[in-house]
Amino acid sequence: GAVVSQHPSWVICKSGTSVKIECRSLDFQATTMFWYRQFPKQSLMLMATSNEGSKATYEQGVEKDKFLINHASLTLSTLTVTSAHPEDSSFYICSAPGESGSPLHFGNGTRLTVT
């Protein structure tokens, strides 16, 4: 079945540095991908919708300049957390709709820890 690969699965970085997270659709094309953030013991909050060939659509309250999204191809979207701070530590998950009639497929998530 359709698979979404997310990399890295975990990353530790120092405050002030930037971190890039990749999300790939492995056996299907995804013109749209979604980026979620999950706080401990909470649900997934949609951060932004990544659109191939155009700008991402950010949800209210999400800083565009802090969370840079690039949908470089039909199989790759990246999320860059710029100038990371400890409060950015979280679990980030990407997803993509599958073929017509298929619900979202999720990556395995990235655990970001900013020290």
Next chain:
Amino acid sequence: AQSVTQLDSQVPVFEEAPVELRCNYSSSVSVYLFWYVQYPNQGLQLLLKYLSGSTLVESINGFEAEFNKSQTSFHLRKPSVHISDTAEYFCAVSPSGGYQKVTFGTGTKLQVIP
């Protein structure tokens, strides 16, 4: 606008006992309904979905959920749980006809006690 309510944040249950995880939703349009399961430090896996047709849907590992339009519910049930069912379960809803705007509930942690 749509929303999902999972009233139980944690549900402890003994192995081989039945379990029900509750989910209620609200929406001004017709919806698709989903249950996802998340194991520690992993992404979400689709457990089952309701799109249309029969209101009772089943998964391959013994879970089932019933869509009740009048009560706006989509409760998840399993007649006999296993240790391996220990995980977080998320109910989700999207407008019917598309999967773009999926709204998740806050999740229910199922803890199976040996």
